[in-house]
Amino acid sequence: MTQLIFIALFPLIALIAMGYALKRIHVLDEPFWKGAEKLNYYILFPSMLFLNLATAHIEAKSIAQIMFVVGIVVTLASSLLYALRHYFKTP
Structure with missing residues (x-):
């Protein structure tokens, strides 16, 4: 894959x-x-x-794995950005 x-x-x-x-x-x-x-x-x-x-x-069976990985990456990136939002505030 x-x-x-x-x-x-x-x-x-x-x-x-x-x-x-x-x-x-x-x-x-x-x-x-x-x-x-x-x-x-x-x-x-x-x-x-x-x-x-x-x-x-x-392949169709690979789509579930791809969606799982994409979901994890998006969740981790969103969590990191949410946690760092205080350090990068714009006036």
């Missing part, structure tokens, strides 16, 4: 790594990167994520 998720998400990980590497070696100037980051963040990345996860071949 983990392998299926990794295969579905690998193109996204590769895209992020490639963008990071290109920015670090200064292939293009800074104004280009500001526009490219917005385009990637708001349009391309969500579209690619949805497409990869929608076309991933996940």
